[in-house]
Amino acid sequence: MDTIEVSNLNRQFLFRQSHVGQSKAKVARDAVLRFRPHINIKPYHANVKDPEFNVDFFKQFNVVLNGLDNLDARRHVNRLCLAADVPLVESGTTGFLGQVTVHVKGKTECYECQPKPTPKTYPVCTITSTPSKFVHCIVWAKDLLFAKLFGDKNQGNDLNVHSSNAASSSEHVDVFEHRVDEDIEQYGQRIFDHVFGYNIEVALANEEAWKTRNKPKPIYCRDVLPDRLVSQNGSFDKFCATDEPSSVSAMTSLGLKNPQDVWSLMENTKIFLEALKLFFGKREKEIGNMIFDKDDQLAVEFVSAAANIRAASFGILMHSLFEAKGIAGNIVHAVATTNAIIAGLIVIEAIKVLQSDTKSYRMTYCLEHPSRKMLLMPVEPFEPNQSCYVCSETPLSLEINTYRSKLRDFVEKIVKAKLGMNMPLIMHGSALLYEVGDDLEEDMVANYAANFDKVLSELPSPVTSGTMLTVEDLQQELSCNINIKHREEFDEEKEPDGMLLSGWAQAPPMEKDNNMPVGNGESTPSTSQAVPLKPEEDDDIEIVPTEIKTIPAGTKRKISELSSTAISEPSSATDGTRSTKKEEEIDGDDDVVVMLDDGNSDISKKKRLH
Amino acid sequence: MNRMKSLHQEGRKEQKRYLGDDQWRKARNLRALLGVLAQTGREGVLEQRRWLRLRMDGEELTEQETALYDRQIRVWGVDAQRRLSKSHILVSGMKGTAVEFCKNIVLAGIGSLTLMDDRMVTEEALSANFLIPPDENMFSERSLAELCCDSLREFNPMVRVSVEKGDLSTFDGDFYDKFDVVVVSCCSLRTKKLINEKCRKRSKRVAFYTVDCRDSCGEIFVDLQNYTYSQKKLVDTIEQQLQYPSFEEAVAVPWRALPRKVAKLYFAMRVIERFEQTEERNPGETSVADLPSVLKLRKELCETQSLNESHIPDGLLERLLAGRREFPPVCAIIGGILGQEVIKAISGKGDPLKNFFFFDAFDGKGIIEDISNPDTGS
Numbered sequence: 001m002d003t004i005e006v007s008n009l010n011r012q013f014l015f016r017q018s019h020v021g022q023s024k025a026k027v028a029r030d031a032v033l034r035f036r037p038h039i040n041i042k043p044y045h046a047n048v049k050d051p052e053f054n055v056d057f058f059k060q061f062n063v064v065l066n067g068l069d070n071l072d073a074r075r076h077v078n079r080l081c082l083a084a085d086v087p088l089v090e091s092g093t094t095g096f097l098g099q100v101t102v103h104v105k106g107k108t109e110c111y112e113c114q115p116k117p118t119p120k121t122y123p124v125c126t127i128t129s130t131p132s133k134f135v136h137c138i139v140w141a142k143d144l145l146f147a148k149l150f151g152d153k154n155q156g157n158d159l160n161v162h163s164s165n166a167a168s169s170s171e172h173v174d175v176f177e178h179r180v181d182e183d184i185e186q187y188g189q190r191i192f193d194h195v196f197g198y199n200i201e202v203a204l205a206n207e208e209a210w211k212t213r214n215k216p217k218p219i220y221c222r223d224v225l226p227d228r229l230v231s232q233n234g235s236f237d238k239f240c241a242t243d244e245p246s247s248v249s250a251m252t253s254l255g256l257k258n259p260q261d262v263w264s265l266m267e268n269t270k271i272f273l274e275a276l277k278l279f280f281g282k283r284e285k286e287i288g289n290m291i292f293d294k295d296d297q298l299a300v301e302f303v304s305a306a307a308n309i310r311a312a313s314f315g316i317l318m319h320s321l322f323e324a325k326g327i328a329g330n331i332v333h334a335v336a337t338t339n340a341i342i343a344g345l346i347v348i349e350a351i352k353v354l355q356s357d358t359k360s361y362r363m364t365y366c367l368e369h370p371s372r373k374m375l376l377m378p379v380e381p382f383e384p385n386q387s388c389y390v391c392s393e394t395p396l397s398l399e400i401n402t403y404r405s406k407l408r409d410f411v412e413k414i415v416k417a418k419l420g421m422n423m424p425l426i427m428h429g430s431a432l433l434y435e436v437g438d439d440l441e442e443d444m445v446a447n448y449a450a451n452f453d454k455v456l457s458e459l460p461s462p463v464t465s466g467t468m469l470t471v472e473d474l475q476q477e478l479s480c481n482i483n484i485k486h487r488e489e490f491d492e493e494k495e496p497d498g499m500l501l502s503g504w505a506q507a508p509p510m511e512k513d514n515n516m517p518v519g520n521g522e523s524t525p526s527t528s529q530a531v532p533l534k535p536e537e538d539d540d541i542e543i544v545p546t547e548i549k550t551i552p553a554g555t556k557r558k559i560s561e562l563s564s565t566a567i568s569e570p571s572s573a574t575d576g577t578r579s580t581k582k583e584e585e586i587d588g589d590d591d592v593v594v595m596l597d598d599g600n601s602d603i604s605k606k607k608r609l610h
Numbered sequence: 611m612n613r614m615k616s617l618h619q620e621g622r623k624e625q626k627r628y629l630g631d632d633q634w635r636k637a638r639n640l641r642a643l644l645g646v647l648a649q650t651g652r653e654g655v656l657e658q659r660r661w662l663r664l665r666m667d668g669e670e671l672t673e674q675e676t677a678l679y680d681r682q683i684r685v686w687g688v689d690a691q692r693r694l695s696k697s698h699i700l701v702s703g704m705k706g707t708a709v710e711f712c713k714n715i716v717l718a719g720i721g722s723l724t725l726m727d728d729r730m731v732t733e734e735a736l737s738a739n740f741l742i743p744p745d746e747n748m749f750s751e752r753s754l755a756e757l758c759c760d761s762l763r764e765f766n767p768m769v770r771v772s773v774e775k776g777d778l779s780t781f782d783g784d785f786y787d788k789f790d791v792v793v794v795s796c797c798s799l800r801t802k803k804l805i806n807e808k809c810r811k812r813s814k815r816v817a818f819y820t821v822d823c824r825d826s827c828g829e830i831f832v833d834l835q836n837y838t839y840s841q842k843k844l845v846d847t848i849e850q851q852l853q854y855p856s857f858e859e860a861v862a863v864p865w866r867a868l869p870r871k872v873a874k875l876y877f878a879m880r881v882i883e884r885f886e887q888t889e890e891r892n893p894g895e896t897s898v899a900d901l902p903s904v905l906k907l908r909k910e911l912c913e914t915q916s917l918n919e920s921h922i923p924d925g926l927l928e929r930l931l932a933g934r935r936e937f938p939p940v941c942a943i944i945g946g947i948l949g950q951e952v953i954k955a956i957s958g959k960g961d962p963l964k965n966f967f968f969f970d971a972f973d974g975k976g977i978i979e980d981i982s983n984p985d986t987g988s
Contacts, residue, residue: 007680010717013765035740095685096950259676260688326684333684336717337949340710344942348971351939362974369961375947376969376976 001047005295011336049076049422051438054475058084063353065089065346069332071116075390075420076476078103078111082391083477087353091342095333096368098342102349102361102381105391113385119330123493128158129203130213131314134307138327141306142292145195146299148176150279150290160199184280188273189221189228196220196309216314224269248282250274250301251321259321268308268318275302294329303328341366341376389419389503395468395481396503402456402464402486405498407434410456413497419480421473428469431461456484671695675768679719690957694720695768697956698788702726702778702805703795704754706738706936707823710945711793711952713741716762718953722770723762724789725755726778738936783808786816791952793819796893799883803858806833810856817955820857821948822879824894825933826971827926828944829879831857832951832963839958853982854965860981865915867984873977875968877922881908882930896931904931940971947976 002024004015014031015024025043032041046052048068058064058080066088068074074090081088081103088103090111103110126132127140144159159176175194178187200218204210221228250271256263263271275298279287283298292299304324311318325331345364352360362378371377387394398414407426411434415424426434434448456463463469465486472479482501490498671679671688675695683691697720701708704727716723729735731749736742741761742749749757755773762771778794779801786792792809794802802820809816810833818833833854841850855863861880885904886893904927912919947967954960966979 006677009766010679010682010719013713013717016764017767035742035744037744258670322683331681331684334681335685335950336682336714337946337953340714340942340946340949344939344946345974347939347942348974364974366976370963370978373978374975375963375967375978376943376974378974 001045011334011339013336048073051423051475053080055080055083055477058086061086063087063089063350065350066091071118072420075112076422079390079420079473079476079478081105082110089346089349089353091346093334093338093342093366095335096338096366098338098366099364100342100345100349101363102353104353104358104361104381106384107358108361108381109384110388110391112390113382113388121496123496124158125492130209131310131316132213134311134316134319134324135327137307137310137314137316138303138324140310141303142328145306146290146292146303149191149276150287150299153288159195178280184277185273187280188276191276192221192269192272192309195306196313200313214315217312219265219309219313221269221273224266247297248278249297250278250305251297253278259325262318262320263305263308265309265312265318268305268312271301271305272309275305292328294325294331300325300328338366345376387503389480390478393479394503395483396501397483397485399485399487399500399502400456401488401490401498402484404455406453406455407459408452409498411452413499414482414501415471418501419471421471421476421478423473423475425472425474426469427472428459428461428463428467433459433461433463433469675719678766678768682718686953686957686959690953690959691719693957694718694953696721697790698722698724699791699793699952700724700726700774700786700789701793701795703797704729704739704758705735705796705823706740706938706941707821707828707944707948708793708795709739709741709758710941711821711948712758712762713765714945714949715952716765716769716771718949719766720769720956722772724772724774725759725762726774726776727755727758728753728775730754731757734935738938738941740938779804781808783811786812787814789816790956791817791819793821793948793952795821797822798893799861799887802831803856806857809833810835817952818857819948819952821944822893823936823940823944824882825929826937826940827875827930827933828940828967828969829875830944830948830951830963830967831860832965832967833857834955834962834964837955837962839962841961850961852962852964855982859983860965863981863983865912865917868981872981873966873968873979874921874923874926875970876966876979876981877917878926878930881911881922881927884911894934896934898928898932900931901928937971940969943969943976 003021004012004019004024004027006017006020008024009015009017009020012024014028019027023043023045025045029041029043032039044053049072061084064077064081064086066074066077068077078088078090082105085105087105088111089100090103091100092098101111102108122136122139126136127144131137131140144157147155148157148159176191178184197218197220200216204215204218251257251259254267254270254274256267256271278298279302290299292303294300301321304319304321307324307328308318310316319327326333345366349361349364352358361381363381365377365379367375367377384391386392389396398410400410411424411426415421415426423436424434425432425436433451435444440448451459463484465484467484469482469484470479471482487500490500671691675691676683679691699715699720699722701712701723702725704712704725712723712725731742731752731754735754736744739754739758741758742754743757743761753773753775755775759771759773763769786808792805794805797805797820806818809818815835815837817835820829820831822829833856834852835854837852837854839850841848861883865877881904882896885891885900885907886896888907889900889903901924905924908919908922908927911917912922944967947969951963951967954962963978964980964982966981967976968979969976
């Protein structure tokens with residue numbers, strides 16, 4: 001369902017400048033037909049999670065090749081391919097790294113047998129009160145400040161929450177609201193002083209928090225820009241009245257041309273105030289329903305400046321707009337060459353699938369630095385994971401406070417977020433507690449709505465310790481049993497959701513410090529509890545093979561994994577139709593089972609497929 | 611006074627680190643000429659950086675370039691991107707793999723690309739070259755290079771793509787001065803050696819690459835002569851120096867002197883290469899019918915080289931002989947690896963591979979082999 005953007009053109013070579021804004025599926029199809037006119041290609045400009053792409057739809061195909069850019073969609077397609085019994089070739093790239101994997105029901109692991117790293121989330125208090133990294137400042141600037149000033153006013157916002165929780169945020173007057181006839185410059189300075197000055201002073205009053213941490217410094221406008229007068233309305237004259245709202249930029253108006261420069265505190269302050277002014281002056285209509293968009297120059301400028309000022313206040317290194325944009329926009333770095341290599345490897349695997357050459361299926365990893373002389377490393381696929389709740393129907397366990405948590409919490413945080421179900425159905429025995437769908441009757445909908453906000457133990461069919469719930473997604477044809485266990489208390493930092501799901505292997509969220517490649521694509525906006533965001537990216541990424549917790553005894557596998565499960569671009573693989581390759585015997589000593597030996601992991605030989 | 615001096619030194623160190631050695635030397639002279647004083651103020655530093663960038667390269671990246679190249683700048687940085695935009699590359703032999711390579715470097719935003727291939731379109735070419743419109747009305751009367759040139763321009767209007775006619779092996783040495791990188795494909799052994807030597811004789815380094823794909827195998831050769839670059843290892847930066855042999859020197863290394871378990875494809879390609887030379891065939895002009903003669907040649911070579919014949923399997927040789935056509939996914943893979951290598955060499959960033967790369971779709975391994983004299987490294 002994506003449309004073409006300028007930044008795609010450095011690698012998605014089926015597209016041209018003139019195609020920007022058009023449907024990727026449609027333009028790609030037209031481009032391919034130009035050099036292979038007789039192929040049958042049908043484009044769908046739609047979301048792969050749409051109900052029309054059900055199991056019957058997938059059953060039409062002999063093989064599915066994924067070129068998705070987020071974990072959610074990949075899990076969804078994985079389940080549909082399992083349900084339809086259609087082989088799936090998955091892939092991903094990030095910078096110089098990439099991999100191709102093959103998934104065949106019953107024969108190999110499914111895409112979810114090995115846990116995939118989820119985007120990193122941060123505890124609320126870190127974001128609102130005790131940031132220690134630049135990414136915390138970005139999250140604050142984007143999901144709190146920007147949202148508060150320009151986003152939906154009705155959304156809950158933690159902006160004034162302090163770690164002591166003593167200062168109540170229920171003020172009668174909304175500090176952030178632009179008062180009628182208030183001079184914009186004055187408003188800007190007022191907001192600045194409030195979030196960077198006053199709020200910090202309030203935080204400082206809570207001595208406990210700063211016993212082991214560096215104290216932040218309050219910053220006020222008058223300190224950074226002592227000569228700035230309130231009446232600065234003249235700056236609007238600099239712009240031509242016919243300025244497109246989308247091309248309005250604080251950088252341009254201030255003459256700061258280079259997005260790679262790291263600005264000073266003063267420059268950031270100027271940008272902050274100028275951006276705010278421009279939003280109110282040129283884009284007033286959008287205020288109140290704006291969502292941060294990395295391609296919105298002014299929004300990026302505002303968020304970068306705000307994050308930098310906060311960083312300065314907390315003694316964290318400031319970053320250039322270019323870097324800040326990458327973090328705030330979850331931008332994946334990408335080049336044409338890696339994508340070309342992975343595309344070639346995808347086609348090779350696809351051909352093996354079409355020829356049912358099962359013994360030849362390989363997972364192939366593309367490395368930046370050779371491992372034992374290899375830049376392209378093939379590995380035999382693993383057997384299915386017996387504990388995988390997706391392809392092996394293992395029951396899960398959930399610890400939750402059944403007297404405090406609501407059905408809504410369960411559905412949003414567990415069923416949708418963790419289990420990746422799109423249109424779930426929740427049953428307790430034969431009682432339908434909740435369901436999502438288009439064809440529901442009104443009284444059912446009302447019933448579910450009522451249930452949604454009930455605490456678990458107070459549901460019509462009460463859910464307490466020992467209850468087993470069945471959650472299903474009909475479209476994905478996935479059914480999962482969850483044993484509920486009541487627990488009173490949860491650690492706010494370690495278990496911010498107030499729930500603990502076990503029985504499935506979950507990869508730990510990645511830390512920037514490990515220099516690991518990023519996880520599986522754009523993170524979806526958070527609920528108010530924790531704010532997910534991808535870790536920052538380094539210029540040079542090194543692969544650090546990660547150790548995954550070994551699966552309990554009884555299963556015959558131990559695995560080590562390259563942490564290169566990465567994001568993929570909508571892959572511009574050319575549609576190879578060659579199938580004339582002769583089958584030949586591989587030489588005896590061509591040992592294809594490659595062990596990834598990082599020296600300190602205990603690897604036993606994987607069980608081969610045949 | 612001392613404080614001023616140490617601040618000045620700090621500023622210089624920072625600038626040197628920021629600009630890199632070459633640029634730093636240039637900058638110093640220019641500054642001396644224009645009498646710019648080192649400023650330690652924040653605005654001064656920013657302004658100075660900008661000024662130095664302008665003097666050095668003539669231009670900063672345009673807004674258009676920054677937008678287009680955003681995702682790759684996040685991989686290799688602005689400096690590398692700038693260097694790419696000033697590079698000039700020559701490619702001879704427009705088969706599928708070379709085409710993939712050209713697509714990659716044009717997308718990456720090199721300065722200019724010169725194509726050489728006077729051959730006309732054949733059905734074989736169409737099977738692996740996606741730049742040629744399959745409509746005969748469109749491609750008749752035009753050479754492969756001309757057709758590819760038109761298509762490649764569309765991929766990135768900021769890159770100058772042009773065609774050079776003629777036989778590259780007859781051109782004088784100074785023709786090569788125009789280029790930073792020369793890539794040859796579909797080339798006989800004799801021509802490879804000839805062009806490689808010409809490149810090596812130039813006063814400025816001209817990087818030399820060969821690339822060939824047969825059946826579902828591919829081979830890349832790299833010659834960067836004497837190559838020094840900074841290698842970032844976690845926190846430290848180390849100066850690395852590599853010495854590359856020429857193609858002639860590399861293939862002259864006795865086979866028994868090579869490490870055990872060198873890719874079989876290396877030997878197989880050398881046998882085929884020698885066969886084509888002896889029989890005076892054009893590169894790639896072989897068939898399964900040649901197998902008996904090739905097996906005989908293999909026997910002779912292995913005897914001379916004291917190498918067991920099992921290192922060069924019959925099956926592999928047969929595939930390479932029969933596979934006149936390239937296999938498109940392998941073209942993409944080899945063209946991708948080659949693209950990466952050329953970008954590394956131009957930008958000076960990243961470990962270049964030394965000195966052969968092999969890929970065989972049958973086992974799926976992409977292997978680097980260092981075929982050089984163990985004593986000298988070249």
